[in-house]
Amino acid sequence: MKNILSIIAILVAASPAALGQTRISGKVYDDLGPLAGVNVFIMGSIEGAVSDTAGRFSFVSTRKGEQTLMASMLGYEDYKKVADVASMQDLDIRMKLRAATLDEVVVCASTFSMGKSYQFKSMDAIDVVLSGNSCGDVVAAMQSLPGTQKVGENGRLYVRGGESWECQTYVNGMHVLVPYSTNVEGQSQRGRFSPFLFKGMSFSLGGYSGEYGQALSSVLPMETTDVASDDKLGVSASLVDWNLGGTKAFKTSSLSFNAAYTDLHLYNALFPDRVDWTRPYGKFAAEAQYKMELSSSSEMKTYTGYDYTSVAMNTEGRELSLGEHNVYANAVVRTSLGKGYSFFAGAAESMVLSDIQSAIVAGDHYHNRRNEVHLKAEIKKSVSPLLKLSAGVEDYIRNSTTSYEATGYDLAYNVAAAHLDANVRLVPKLFLNVSVRGENVDYNNEWIVMPRATLSFVPGGKFQTSLMLGRYSQSPEDDYIARRNGKLFQSIADHAILSLQYSGSKTVFRVEPYYKKYSNLPLLSGGLYSSDGYGMSRGFDIFLEDASLIKNLSVTAAYSFNDSERLYLDFDAPRAPEYASRHNFRLSFKYGIGKCIVGLADSYASPRTFAAGKTPYYNSLDANFTYLPHPKVIIYASLNNILGRTNVYRINPDGSQMAATRDRFFYLGIMVSLKNKNAYDVSNF
Amino acid sequence: MMSRISRKSVLAFVVALMAVPFTCKAQGPAGVAELKRMEYMYPDSLALKQQIALLSLNYSISNPKAEGVEAVMGDAEKYIRILDENPAADPSDVLTLKGFYYLVRIVQDPAVNGRKYYMEVSQNFDKALKLNPENKLAQVLQQKFYEGMNASRP
Incomplete structure (x- = not known):
């Protein structure tokens, strides 16, 4: 006790x-x-x-x-x-949840981001390469996303009922006049840029802020990688292209080069198609980049690229021969000025020289030269965690020359623009981006003011709802400006987009209904173009990506409904444009097993309407396989259109069909890093 | 008076910092929590922020699938960002923490994050060592990273 x-x-x-x-x-x-x-x-x-x-x-x-x-x-x-x-x-x-500030919220409605930005993610550079039938092409990979349309005869990006020229590409904030390498009609045009150039891509399908102009439907801004920290040297080879690239890293800068040669001689000999090629598609491309960290808060990036494309074929009793030189260069500087200020300045030069022999009849010659200088400066100020402001000016200086036999034109004009942009948190969870963009086009001294606004409700980290309203403009293509009847105004598109999305750790889901109203579209009458065209496009996109069902399996589903009609170009009455299909659906699976990744994707597009009839529906079942035998070697193979369906891309005025020139496409490639201490780094930049 | 207070504060801080290994007996989230309490006492201290980020990452790499590890990684990310935005922070140390952060992400899910983040890890360690070749932590982490990559060879 x-x-x-x-x-x-x-x-x-x-x-x-x-x-x-x-x-x-x-x-x-x-x-x-x-x-x-x-x-x-x-x-x-x-x-x-x-x-x-x-x-x-x-x-x-x-x-x-x-x-x-x-x-x-x-x-x-x-x-x-x-x-x-x-x-x-x-x-x-x-405890009360802290309302997010502007720095913590990224409004990503109507945008798909690739890379490591904190946005609505679906792909990174490797995904682009491994995407079903992309064969490493950025543009083809984008076509797996909802909102895009399958237009097989040229392979370009068509977004939400808009023409391909309504989608514009930017590299490091600077405009690219021609983002595609050329090809003859009926063949897919590939994007000019390798996905491995970029650390981030942000594909906006509409509703973008005042920074971006001269784009009616969508923009594809891409940001190149930063200064490399170590030397690299790599090669890649496939049945159709061969590539050599490398980087020399210095203490605060790096110099990169890349050379690529594409040639379909071998492929056509192994797998003949339905075209009588006299000179199969060939392209030589060379690129160089110099990037420098000017200080801990400043950087400079330069990019220079040149490519020459050549192809010739026998068609309709003549030998159609095409050659194109394409040059693109840009230089940008970004710096933080302190006290919340940052500054950006850039310059870009695009030049394209095209020559076509026997373009329409045997012996004729078509020549086209297009040139654009794009200058841009922007200043940003972070006033507080609840308010950010930016303002910028830019200038597009364009000229072009076209000649066809005895006809042709010389055209030079200037598009000057300025924008003001404000991001503000109105109340906790409610964010507003409001911007205004003004443009002046000097060939008819036209002024346009375009207000844009995005109101976003962000209740937590996973859900986001946005309403986007805005006006967008774009100069008609040079051919139409040169043949204008009086004043040819800038084409206008008014966007209204509602975005609802959920972004979990293994599942992302988005639904976006939209409505676009077009005005001032170029309309051909009496051999000249006026601004009397108009149109509309409405529909909705659904996107689902899930990685929770089975370990290492990723499933993606993308569906788009589009109802559009317009009166433009040579249309005699409002009707659905020929490139538009009402339903587009894509389902893809990606499964990782050890050192292998297997992908399977099916793409469907409903029939397209032409004056002489409707095409059958489009369908392609594609498979791809990646094997990583060694940290410095990647082997990639893909087979497109496994079922061998003959897809029809167009109904010609005489009722004949333009079909894909081959039913299947097989790609086998190997990428080897010769001097690179990083495993699986196929980027030599 | 001000300078005397300031000296006193500095002295108190140095003593507190030296006492970290003794006071922070708890590891993991509890250890991070203790450091964060100290940070409330010395809000301008970069060294404490660096320690918080480092301890958070140390815990996360040892317990990559533990419950609540995302909150710890969130802390690490927050403090790395604060250090990154502060010109007084040693850039080599900040780059090391960034590389470490992505290294943890790879360890958490090698199949998905390996290919996504290996460049971030490699480049951040490379840059850290370029700025300061004597950065021991960067040296060790880089070595571990390459050992891990080599171990993943078939």
Whole structure:
């Protein structure tokens, strides 16, 4: 008994109260229930505890009298309670979610981002390469996304009922006049840029802010990688193209080069198609980049690319021969000026020289030269976590020359633009981007002011709802400007887009209904173009990506419904444009097994309507296989249109069909890093 | 008076920082929590922020699938961003933390994050060592990273 009493006495003596200490305890909640991981402590000391899974906490404090109790957790507002330590027992602490600031919220409605930006993700550069039938082509990979249309006869990007020229490409913020390499009609044109050039791509299908202009439907801004930190050298080879590239890294800069040769001689000999080629498609391309960190907060990037494409075929009793030189160069500087200011300046030069022999009849000659200088400057100011402002000016200086036999034109004009942009958090969870863009076109001294706004409700990290309204403009193509009847105004598109999306760790889902109203479209009448054309496009896109069903399996489904009609070019009445299909659906699977990745995708597009009839529906089942035998070697193979369906791309005025020139396409390639300490780095840039 | 207070604060901070290994007996989230309490006492301290990020990443790489690890990684990301935006922070140390962050992401899900983030890891460690070839942490982490990559060979 004496022993028991002694133990009790020792325990009492050792209790916090006996030691002059106070036990502080309680539970932490948020609106959903108990909250684990909250740091609860006495301010000015390290006395505290972390709440457990039931939200409970308990710790001993040596402090006396009035103290401040603090509860802190990332994503929540700090909780403070000033009271006597002795009363801090059985506390109920209710934490409030902290409303996100502008820095923490990226509104990504109507946009698909690739790379490592914190946006609605679906692909990175490797995904682009491995995407069903893309064969490493950025443009083809984009066509797996909802909102795009399958137009097989040229392979270009058509977005939400818009023409291909309504989608414009930007590299490091600077415009690219011609983002596609050329090809003859009936053959897919590939994008000019390798996906491995870029650390991020952001494909906007409409509703973009005032920074981007001269694009009626969509923009594809891409950002090249940063200064390389180590030397690289790599080669790749396939049945159709061969590539050599490398990088020399310096302390604060890097110089990269890449040379590629594409030739279908071998492929056509192995797998003949339905075309009588006299000179199968061939392209030589060379690129160089110099990137430099001017200081810890400034960088300069330059890019120069040249390619020459050549192809010839026998068709309709003549030898059609095509050659094109394409040059693109840009240089940009970004710097942080301190006090929340940052500055951007850039210049870009695009030049394209095209020559076609026997373009329409045997022996004729078509020549086209297009040139654009794009100058741009922008300043941004982060006023507060709740307000950001930006303003910019830019100039597109364009000229072109076209000759066909005795006819032709010389054209030179200038599009000057300025924009103001504000991002503001109106109230917690409600964000507004409002911008205004003004443009002047000098060939008819036209001024346009275009307001744009995006209102976004972001209740938490996973859900986002946005309403986008805005006006967009674009100069008609040079051929139409040169043959204008009086004033040919800029084409206008008014966008209204509603975006609802969920972005979980393994599942992303988005639904976007939209409506676009077109005005001032070029309309041919009496051999000249006026601005009397108009049109509309409406529909909705659905996108689902899920990686939760089976380990290492990723499933993507994309569906687009589009209902569009327009009166433009040589149309005699409003009707659905020939490139538009009402339904586009794509389902793809990607499964990783050890060192292999297997992909399977099916693409469907409903019939397209031409004056002489409707095409059958389009369908292609594609498979691809990637094997990583060594950290420096990647082997890639794909087979497009496994079922061998003959897809028809057009109904000609005489009722004949223009079909794909081959039913299947097989691609086998190997990429090897010769000097690169990074595994699986097929980017030599 | 101000300078005396300032000196006193500095002295207190140095003492507190030296005491970190002794006071932060708890590891993982609890250890991070203790450091964050200290940070409330010395909000301008870059060294404490660096320690918080480092301890968070240390815990996360040892417990990549643990419950609540995302909150710890969230802390790491937050403090790395704060350091990145502060011109007084050592750029080599910040780059090391960035590389470490992506390394943890790879360890958490090698199949998905390996190909996504290996360039980030490699380049950040490379740059950190270019700026400071004596950066021991970057050296060790880079070595571990390459050992891990080599181990993944078939």
